[in-house]
Amino acid sequence: MKLIGAMISWKENFSVIAARARKIADSICKALSFNVVEGVIIPKRFLSITLGKGSVAAAYGMLFLSRPRIRGCKRYSFDGARYVQPENLASTISLAIDEFGARGAEIVIGIPREWVMIRSVELPAAVRDNVASAVAFELDRLTPLHPSEAMYDFMIRDEENNKLHILLMATRADILRPYLQALRGKGIEPSRIAPAVTGLGTLCSMIGDKDGSALCVSISDSGYEGCAMKKGAFVASFCGNFPGGDHEKNLSLVKEELTPFLEEFKGEGLAPIVFFNAAPGYTAPERIIGAPVRILNNESMKTMFKTDCDENNIEPLGGLLEALRTGTKRFDLAGKGREKTRKAPMAVTVVLLAFIAATLAVYVVAPVEMEKRRLQAIEYQIKALKGEVKKVEALKREAATIEAEIAQINEFKESRPMTLHVLRELTKVLPKSVWLVRSKITDEKVEIEGYASSATETLPKLEQSDLFKKAEFSSPTTRDTRQNVDRFAVRMEIEGYEKKK
Structure with a gap:
């Protein structure tokens, strides 16, 4: 029994050490591949688009000198209460690119929360090195979708008791396929697709407490969606539709969604702020929610981000901030869990090439001259030995002739009896x-x-x-x-x- 207990203890200690080693290796990799040009010297631009019912919202900004800069927001409205059709979305994004001067910017699209299934799942820690393949293999068990008919992504939240705690997001590919086809028809290729609620969570965690923990709720006339953020990381989400126009009853439904999260945060010693982005008519929500509430409005946006983006553009602004935020894992449903290949920083390459060129200019000339002199000496010796070489070649030809005759005689002897x-x-x-x-x-x-x-x-x-x-x-x-x-x-x-x- 003692031996078994020692083996179990050793295995647990090894798992902890391996997890720490992976974190250190990831940090070193990020440091070595840090791009000192893009986003620092050269602005890295993003256009964030949020698809909604009867409207498309856009936010444009850039990362310059390692600081996010918001350049503007705009909402484009359409008739009807349905989600904007693919052709209209493609035309709107093309229009936004022209209006913001965002040609060449990366396009980030936020889709409605109700299109996305979000699951908290567990997998054995042994699959960490090949977790993308494991998620793809288990997807039809974890969700109602087969990998071939799904667009999905995941994030490893933590590792405990030899289990990986994973947050999985998935949506039906046939929902997004018409939108992607319409965008490609306009020459637009999104760099990332994710639920808009993840951007809302990023915005709330940035303007919330220092530890980045917050509860975020966005309320429209027809329903609500929200998320929970812990220490700046997206951990859960919720959404629902309202049965009617009674604001108090609708807020009671939202309270039912928030209560489990508030209790969980309280049990962990956290006191998160509940951020509200609500349609007109939802006043004094803290009276019903029973927790501190901060309203996201035009004034707060101007104060925090020095921009004219108002409460009608919270979600695309959040998606933009999420794209501009460096060093964090971002969901991309089009990626199917695959890590994007990290480009080698060109600035480091240029600096190294310049250093090599300077070194060659200083130290290569002398060795080249020495080699030239050696080649001249060798050529002189070759000319002096040309006569001897011709004699050797004549002897070789004579030897070859004799060998051929001997071979012919041997062949004759072997081919007929003596x-x-x-x-x-x-x-x-x-x-x-x-x-x-x-x-x-x-x-x-x-x-x-x-x-x-x-x-x-x-x-x-x-x-x-x-x-x-x-x-x-x-x-x-x-x-x-x-x-x-x-x-x-x-x-x-x-x-x-x-x-x-």
Whole structure:
């Protein structure tokens, strides 16, 4: 039991150390890849767009000298109480780009909260290094959507007890696809798409307490949406529709949404401010909410951001501030959880290239001159040795010719049997009482004529040889009565010889 407890304790300690190491590595990576040009020397511009019912709101600003600067806000109204159609949104953004002089700015689009599903989920800490793939694999379990029909993003809130606490946002791709097609038809490619409520949360956390904790509510004539921020991070969201026009009853519904968050914050020792951005007619909300309330209006916007953006443009202003805010994780539903590739800072590259060029200018000239002199000396030696080189080349050609002749002879020897080998084999296999008077050796056959005490004894001897086969008399044998011997003529084939085709 002690061993098991020690192993569990070691595993927990290792997880804590690994988490700290990842945070340190992330900090180092951010420091090394910090872009000292974009947003510092060169302004980085953003146009924030919020899609609403019967209207489109826009806010334009830039990050310059590492400070956010708000340049203006505007709301474009349309007839009807429905969400603006894709063609109208594309035309409005194109118009806003021209009016604000925002050509080349990054376009950030905030969509309605009711289009987005937001879930707090848990995954094993073991998937941290491949959490995007794990979320994609589990998406149809965590939400009603399959990854192929969803646009989603997530953020790891914290890690505890070997569990990753993740905030997941997802929407149906077929809802946004017509808008994206209409935008591309105008040559507009959004850099980020997120619920507008995340921008509202960013704005509230920036103007709230120092720890960035706040509750934010935006109320329209038809419904409400809001979010909870803890220490500057988006942690939860809510939304709903009003049953009627009774303002007090509507505020009571909002209170029911806020109460769990207020109790949770209170249990953690936090006292968040409730920020209200309400339609006309919602007065004195703190009486019903039962908590301190700060109204977001035109005066507060002018005081905080030195801009003419009024309460009708809170959400695009929040989306703009979220885009201008550096060093924070931003939701992008079009990214499907993938980290955007961080561009290498060009300023660092330029500085390094200038340093390298200066170094080359100072230290390269002398070594180059030395190498030139060495090359001249080598060329002189080459010219002096040209005669010897020609002799060596002639010897090489002669050696190659001899080698070719030797190879040709060896090939000839291997391709046909040697006469000497045949004669030696005949001498070996024929009895001593046999003598030959004639022999004819060709590539394939051997013909012999001679005398033997018994001609019939010669054929078996020849057949036993490994060199001959198919031995036979080529003519009838005759008896020489005077010498008392047989005269014979035999022909045979050479064993193992292959005809040339």
